[in-house]
Amino acid sequence: MQTLSNKILGCAIGLPEGALLVAKELLHLGNRAAVGQALSRLAQRGDLLRVSRGNYVLPIKSRFGSRAPSVGKVLDNLAKQCGEIIVPHGATSANALGLTTQVPMRAIYLTSEPSRRLKLGAQTVELRHAPRWQLIYPGRAAGDIVRILAWLGPDKASKAIRSLRAKLPYLEFSEIISTRARLPSWMKQEIAALVPHE
Numbered sequence: 001m002q003t004l005s006n007k008i009l010g011c012a013i014g015l016p017e018g019a020l021l022v023a024k025e026l027l028h029l030g031n032r033a034a035v036g037q038a039l040s041r042l043a044q045r046g047d048l049l050r051v052s053r054g055n056y057v058l059p060i061k062s063r064f065g066s067r068a069p070s071v072g073k074v075l076d077n078l079a080k081q082c083g084e085i086i087v088p089h090g091a092t093s094a095n096a097l098g099l100t101t102q103v104p105m106r107a108i109y110l111t112s113e114p115s116r117r118l119k120l121g122a123q124t125v126e127l128r129h130a131p132r133w134q135l136i137y138p139g140r141a142a143g144d145i146v147r148i149l150a151w152l153g154p155d156k157a158s159k160a161i162r163s164l165r166a167k168l169p170y171l172e173f174s175e176i177i178s179t180r181a182r183l184p185s186w187m188k189q190e191i192a193a194l195v196p197h198e
Contacts, residue, residue, distance in 0.1 A: 018073030068121035090151025093144040
């Protein structure tokens with residue numbers, strides 16, 4: 001007869017990389033307390049990684065050993081499961097678009113939910129609560145522009161926006177302009193200055 005731990009591992013193995021295992025979704029295997037204890041034991045043995053309270057993921061095993069799933073995949077699954085918005089921090093986006101050579105020391109993301117930290121193996125991921133206007137256009141360059149400008153602030157925005165304008169299609173800026181009522185006034189002015197008819 002299969003143990004509860006083995007049944008949980010069996011479920012985990014069938015999931016895509018970074019999928020979260022939570023006790024309430026495994027109640028078909030046993031009662032809440034037993035499932036919670038089994039998840040905890042599996043994490044202590046290294047068969048699962050505890051991401052945060054009640055959230056576990058299956059490590060990726062290869063011939064080189066085991067590693068945590070990719071941060072992006074875990075955060076995508078967390079966002080889907082909890083219905084929250086999670087986007088990269090402005091510093092990360094600025095680095096990805098070549099506006100800065102400064103590489104963030106920690107993985108920082110912005111979220112619509114309360115601030116917290118997640119643990120993915122040896123890496124800590126920081127989720128910082130952000131206002132709604134900083135979370136617009138998740139997964140799009142238009143959203144990255146807003147977050148970069150928010151990170152840089154009004155003093156450095158003009159130079160950055162000219163550089164971004166040269167790198168990105170006008171469509172991305174027109175999307176931001178169409179939602180300018182949600183942006184701080186200093187940012188609206190910087191973006192509108194790029195568009196002659198505005």
